[in-house]
Amino acid sequence: MARDEVVHGYAKALLAVAEAEGALDRVQDELFVFAKAVERHAELREALTDASLPVENREAVIEDLLGGRVHPVTLKLARFLVDAGQARHLDAIAEELAGMAAQRSELALGEVRSAVPLTEDQRARLREVLADATGRQIELKVVVDPSVIGGLVARVGDEVFDGSVASRLTDAKQRLTGSE
Secondary structure (H helix, E strand, O other): OOHHHHHHHHHHHHHHHHHHOOOHHHHHHHHHHHHHHHHHOHHHHHHHHOOOOOHHHHHHHHHHHHOOOOOHHHHHHHHHHHHOOOHHHHHHHHHHHHHHHHHHOOOEEEEEEEOOOOOHHHHHHHHHHHHHHHOOOEEEEEEEOHHHOOOEEEEEOOEEEEOOHHHHHHHHHHHHHOOO
């Protein structure tokens, strides 16, 4: 089975479970944030994907990170993915799940990376700006990513809006050194 089919199948199953439990919005949001954290931290990703570690150890890592902080369904589904050996696809599955959930509500998935957490007012304004720019209503997912330094990087589908300090610094360096 191709990777995309596996990702889609798991996302569809997670969607069904979260929907049946009446917690789709919260669960897909929490899984998305968790997946992005795993993606950014190599040691964590390694701990969750290392098949030589007993499953109980990998589950304990998830319990330590998420226990008491997320909806019980989120915790169970994160454990399920690790038990099923799908931790290496966690990011893709979480994105697919968020996309499916957004599609159910006829929204486009917008991922925003910011160096700092955003207030509800900032999120609402950003949702409006992205909706104006794309012509679609947006389901906004904000990921705190210190590498952005300042500003924001937003992605809606294939469109990327990069207003980060990091990209401005890279552009300035390229202009100064004359490299492309």
